[in-house]
Amino acid sequence: MASERAVFARCLSLFVAFHSLYCGNAVNTTFGLGAMLSSLDNQKVFQSAVDKINANSSSLLRGAILNASSYVLNPNPIRSAMDVCEKLIANGVAVVIVSHPRDELSPPISVSYACSFYWIPVVGISSRETIFSDKSIHESFLRTVPPYSDQAYVWLGLLKKFSWSKVILLTSNDQDSRMIATKFTGLAEKNNIKIEKTVMFQTGCLNVTSQLAKLKKFQSRVILFSARFVP
Numbered sequence: 001m002a003s004e005r006a007v008f009a010r011c012l013s014l015f016v017a018f019h020s021l022y023c024g025n026a027v028n029t030t031f032g033l034g035a036m037l038s039s040l041d042n043q044k045v046f047q048s049a050v051d052k053i054n055a056n057s058s059s060l061l062r063g064a065i066l067n068a069s070s071y072v073l074n075p076n077p078i079r080s081a082m083d084v085c086e087k088l089i090a091n092g093v094a095v096v097i098v099s100h101p102r103d104e105l106s107p108p109i110s111v112s113y114a115c116s117f118y119w120i121p122v123v124g125i126s127s128r129e130t131i132f133s134d135k136s137i138h139e140s141f142l143r144t145v146p147p148y149s150d151q152a153y154v155w156l157g158l159l160k161k162f163s164w165s166k167v168i169l170l171t172s173n174d175q176d177s178r179m180i181a182t183k184f185t186g187l188a189e190k191n192n193i194k195i196e197k198t199v200m201f202q203t204g205c206l207n208v209t210s211q212l213a214k215l216k217k218f219q220s221r222v223i224l225f226s227a228r229f230v231p
C-alpha cells in the first residue's frame, strides 16, 4: 500500500513538473499519453475514448488536453522496449498504458523496465503476474487488474462458504503459483484452515495423475490447484 501511494505521489509530481516545464502560463495544457496495445481494433477503442475525454476536458481534466498516440505491442521484448523508447518516450509522453501482445499473454516486462528508467508511470491493463508487485524492480508500474495471487482470497471465500477447514495445496513450481500458496498459507492460519499437505510439481507438467494418486492417503477431500500454462 505504502509503495503504491508513493507511486501515485510520484505520478502527481511528474504531472506538476511537466505542467510547469512545458506549459508555463498557457491556459490549455497538453499531456502526451502513450499506449502499447494488442491490436488495431483496440487502438481505435483507445483513440475514441481519448476523443470523448478531450471533448469533455473542461469538466474531466480541468481543461487539459490528452495528446494520445498508440501502437501495437510487439511480442519480442527487445523490439517492444525499443518501440516504447523511439515512439513514445522520445515524443515526451507523461504516461504509458500497456496491455499484452496479440495472441500472447506474455507480460510487458521490458516496457515497464524501459519506462521506469525514465521515471514514466506505466498503467498495465491486463498484466496479472506477481512480478509487477515487486516495487524494487517495477517502480512505476500500476495496474487496473489484480495479481493472480489474489486468487487466494477467492479460495478462502469458497472454503468459508462451505465451512471446509482442511485442504491440500497442489501447485506448479512457478512464481505466481508459489505466491498464491504463500498468500493462502497466511490467510489459512488466520482463519483456522488446516493445510494438510502442500505438493509442488514441475511447471509445464500437463498430467498430474501421479501427484493426485499420492494424495489418496490423506484425509482432506478439498484440493486447491494452481498451475501456470506454458504454451
Ligand SMILES: *[C@@H]1O[C@H](CO)[C@@H](O)[C@H](O)[C@H]1NC(C)=O
Binding pocket: 026, 027, 028
Ligand atoms: C483552450 O481550449 C479551448 C477548447 O479546446 C479553446 O476554445 C480555447 O481557445 C483554448 N485556449 C487557449 C488559450 O488556447
Ligand SMILES: *[C@@H]1O[C@H](CO)[C@@H](O)[C@H](O)[C@H]1NC(C)=O
Binding pocket: 056, 059, 060
Ligand atoms: C462531461 O462530464 C460531466 C462531469 O463529469 C458529465 O456530467 C457529463 O455527462 C459529461 N459529458 C459527456 C458528453 O461525456
Ligand SMILES: *[C@@H]1O[C@H](CO)[C@@H](O)[C@H](O)[C@H]1NC(C)=O
Binding pocket: 030, 032, 067, 069, 091
Ligand atoms: C502530439 O504528439 C505528437 C507526437 O506524438 C507531436 O508530434 C505533436 O507535436 C504533439 N502535439 C501537441 C499539441 O503536443
Ligand SMILES: *[C@@H]1O[C@H](CO)[C@@H](O)[C@H](O)[C@H]1NC(C)=O
Binding pocket: 207, 208, 209, 210
Ligand atoms: C497421465 O498419467 C497417468 C500415469 O501417471 C497415465 O496412466 C495416464 O494415461 C496419463 N494421461 C494422459 C492423458 O496422458
